[in-house]
Amino acid sequence: MPRFPQLLGLFPPRSATVGLEGLYLGLGLHRLGSPAAPFVYANFVSSLDGRIALEDAGGKTYLPKRLTSPNDFRLFLELHAQADCLVTHGGYLRALAAGRLGNILQVGAHEAGHDLPAWREAQGLPPQPAVVVASASLDFPLPPSLRAHGQTCYIATGTQADPGKVAYWRDRGYEVLVAGAGKTVEGGALTRQLGGLGYRTPYLVAGPRMLETMVRDGCLSRLFLTTTHQLLGGLGFHGLLPGPELGKAGRLRLMSLYYDAETPAGAGQWFAQFAPGAVL
Numbered sequence: 310m311p312r313f314p315q316l317l318g319l320f321p322p323r324s325a326t327v328g329l330e331g332l333y334l335g336l337g338l339h340r341l342g343s344p345a346a347p348f349v350y351a352n353f354v355s356s357l358d359g360r361i362a363l364e365d366a367g368g369k370t371y372l373p374k375r376l377t378s379p380n381d382f383r384l385f386l387e388l389h390a391q392a393d394c395l396v397t398h399g400g401y402l403r404a405l406a407a408g409r410l411g412n413i414l415q416v417g418a419h420e421a422g423h424d425l426p427a428w429r430e431a432q433g434l435p436p437q438p439a440v441v442v443a444s445a446s447l448d449f450p451l452p453p454s455l456r457a458h459g460q461t462c463y464i465a466t467g468t469q470a471d472p473g474k475v476a477y478w479r480d481r482g483y484e485v486l487v488a489g490a491g492k493t494v495e496g497g498a499l500t501r502q503l504g505g506l507g508y509r510t511p512y513l514v515a516g517p518r519m520l521e522t523m524v525r526d527g528c529l530s531r532l533f534l535t536t537t538h539q540l541l542g543g544l545g546f547h548g549l550l551p552g553p554e555l556g557k558a559g560r561l562r563l564m565s566l567y568y569d570a571e572t573p574a575g576a577g578q579w580f581a582q583f584a585p586g587a588v589l
């Protein structure tokens with residue numbers, strides 16, 4: 310009995326179902342990028358009414374449990390396993406330290422991805438990806454797991470970041486990538502610097518703001534989007550893009566679409582993959 314379900318491939322049209330396990334590993338994303346043109350990709354899960362997170366009455370954001378599923382998480386881990394570099398941010402490290410979010414900084418840290426370290430090894434990838442922490446505040450704790458797993462860690466910020474905080478991290482031996490004219494990181498500058506360091510497949514395990522900066526700068530190669538067939542509601546919420554209208558840079562082309570008719574029970578979900586559309 311397979312641990313994960315059969316999916317109906319909707320696009321490109323297929324006649325038979327396919328197993329979820331291995332679906333995204335089969336894409337071979339780790340072979341698509343190069344230092345000259347890093348392949349930056351991201352994964353989000355959204356409700357039908359466009360919510361990726363909710364806010365409680367006190368304004369604190371949280372991921373409602375019913376948004377995610379073990380099936381979606383398995384695909385997230387398959388994408389994660391193909392990265393040579395994870396791009397996260399200060400907010401995630403603060404949430405991790407406070408126990409509000411789980412650890413997604415190492416491949417193989419979850420039972421649902423127990424096979425992925427061996428898969429990486431077979432592909433000739435290093436045991437763990439490097440980690441880039443994007444932050445304007447430069448105010449976050451680094452988890453001891455990064456050193457314990459021998460992961461290279463970079464900190465990325467803007468030119469106008471607090472020089473004292475930049476010095477704090479450099480004094481502790483961390484390379485600080487200055488990738489943006491203001492306080493924040495810009496997608497184009499960060500992607501070029503990561504390519505210059507030899508990275509090919511940076512995976513955004515960040516939030517909507519990093520997604521936005523990559524899309525605005527035309528640096529996102531692939532967006533993986535799970536749409537759970539639920540209307541969540543919620544007065545305070547986050548969507549995929551927080552900023553002003555994107556215009557043509559927001560056009561995306563469907564690359565694949567799978568339908569998991571069983572999850573969540575009584576509803577379903579789509580697993581979609583998009584590439585940047587042509588800007589005509």
Ligand SMILES: NC(=O)c1ccc[n+]([C@@H]2O[C@H](COP(=O)([O-])OP(=O)(O)OC[C@H]3O[C@@H](n4cnc5c(N)ncnc54)[C@H](OP(=O)(O)O)[C@@H]3O)[C@@H](O)[C@H]2O)c1
Nearest residue numbers: 353354361362370398399400444445446493494516517518
């Ligand atoms: N459903 C999903 O698939 C999904 C995916 C991701 C996140 N989420 C949820 O969505 C909610 C909002 O996401 P988020 O917390 O990740 O919010 P966010 O507003 O995208 O990012 C928050 C933090 O990231 C850093 N940051 C982001 N972009 C940056 C840039 N260009 N330059 C420098 N620093 C940057 C900043 O850190 P500093 O404060 O250190 O400067 C900022 O505070 C959360 O509840 C999260 O759990 C859902």
